[in-house]
Amino acid sequence: MLPMWVADMDFRSPPEVIEALHKRVDHGVFGYTFPSEELEDIIIRRLKKLYSWNIKKEWLVWLPGLVTGFNIACRAAGNINDDVATFVPIYYPFLKAPANNIQTLTEIPLVEKNKRWTIDFEGFDKAVKENTKLFLFCNPHNPGGTMFTEEELLKFAEICKRHDLVICSDEIHCDLILSKNKKHIPLASLSPEISERTITLMAPSKTFNIAGLGCSFAIISDEKLRIKYKKAKEGLVPHVNLLGYTAALAAYKHGDEWLEKLLEYLRGNYRVIKEFVARTPGLNISEQDATYLAWIDACGLGLEKPAEYFEKYNVGMSEGAVFRGPGYIRMNFGCSRSILNEALKRIKAGIDDLT
Numbered sequence: 302m303l304p305m306w307v308a309d310m311d312f313r314s315p316p317e318v319i320e321a322l323h324k325r326v327d328h329g330v331f332g333y334t335f336p337s338e339e340l341e342d343i344i345i346r347r348l349k350k351l352y353s354w355n356i357k358k359e360w361l362v363w364l365p366g367l368v369t370g371f372n373i374a375c376r377a378a379g380n381i382n383d384d385v386a387t388f389v390p391i392y393y394p395f396l397k398a399p400a401n402n403i404q405t406l407t408e409i410p411l412v413e414k415n416k417r418w419t420i421d422f423e424g425f426d427k428a429v430k431e432n433t434k435l436f437l438f439c440n441p442h443n444p445g446g447t448m449f450t451e452e453e454l455l456k457f458a459e460i461c462k463r464h465d466l467v468i469c470s471d472e473i474h475c476d477l478i479l480s481k482n483k484k485h486i487p488l489a490s491l492s493p494e495i496s497e498r499t500i501t502l503m504a505p506s507k508t509f510n511i512a513g514l515g516c517s518f519a520i521i522s523d524e525k526l527r528i529k530y531k532k533a534k535e536g537l538v539p540h541v542n543l544l545g546y547t548a549a550l551a552a553y554k555h556g557d558e559w560l561e562k563l564l565e566y567l568r569g570n571y572r573v574i575k576e577f578v579a580r581t582p583g584l585n586i587s588e589q590d591a592t593y594l595a596w597i598d599a600c601g602l603g604l605e606k607p608a609e610y611f612e613k614y615n616v617g618m619s620e621g622a623v624f625r626g627p628g629y630i631r632m633n634f635g636c637s638r639s640i641l642n643e644a645l646k647r648i649k650a651g652i653d654d655l656t
């Protein structure tokens with residue numbers, strides 16, 4: 302089985318990350334620890350350089366993972382029986398977070414327009430309920446790969462403001478940009494007013510393939526919201542482990558060149574997938590701006606569970622239905638070109654057997 306599902310990559314992390322981890326392990330003492338000043342400073346400088354976003358050190362809240370981060374956001378922004386809204390299709394742990402916190406979920410469908418997944422603003426505005434307290438937002442979007450534009454983000458934030466929603470903006474995929482001419486815009490960087498109601502979640506985990514080391518952070522500018530957030534995690538959320546901090550620092554300090562090369566490679570892989578989809582009847586794909594996760598429309602094949610079908614051909618992909626996109630498959634292309642080509646060959650064999 303070729304594993305093209307869970308969102309991590311087959312590539313080794315930047316050599317400087319591996320070296321830093323070796324050095325830290327050689328130290329031999331593995332007690333409790335805090336993030337270093339150097340790591341916090343480097344994040345502050347990075348956000349300023351990439352997005353002209355000036356954050357303060359005290360806005361950072363360290364987390365072992367983003368799934369933890371948005372579950373805590375549900376607890377911090379609302380009470381039991383309150384409602385949480387999100388756009389679907391969506392990375393499936395978003396769908397579970399409200400129920401984990403004894404809250405309800407309002408699912409608002411994204412729409413595909415001109416081969417791009419985007420927001421139906423009117424539908425969104427109408428769908429928000431009286432007791433909706435939080436919006437779980439994902440930008441760049443998983444699945445679908447949309448990087449929302451400044452205009453879209455402002456419109457989205459305006460509706461959230463009208464309904465007085467806290468926004469949890471999961472931006473874990475913000476470095477994985479396929480569209481060379483586009484730039485990620487952190488929602489909270491758009492204005493102090495938007496920042497006030499936003500919990501931004503970021504991490505080096507997807508970017509530098511260190512997800513297993515569990516090191517991420519929230520950025521919360523509003524003091525009251527930050528206190529609530531910290532309170533909600535108290536006694537439940539463990540410290541970030543010291544190897545996570547070590548890898549994060551080395552990645553942010555030395556990883557930029559590695560990341561550029563990675564992005565060129567991923568762009569090539571995405572092109573290969575698009576060419577394959579274009580010559581394969583029954584498949585479609587939109588123009589994705591970001592992520593290494595291809596969101597392929599396989600509805601034309603007439604299969605109820607396309608991912609399950611392709612498992613018989615030894616390609617393991619994620620079933621779209623799990624993300625609320627039945628008939629779709631999500632294919633991880635963070636792998637070598639030869640593995641990708643082999644996976645596509647197997648998919649082709651499966652499709653040929655249908656006719």
Ligand SMILES: Cc1ncc(COP(=O)(O)O)c(C=O)c1O
Pocket residue numbers: 308365366367368369392439443471473474504506512517
């Ligand atoms: C949008 C999004 N958020 C969060 C995660 C997982 O984050 P973590 O492993 O830090 O909990 C993923 C992983 O695929 C993701 O795609």
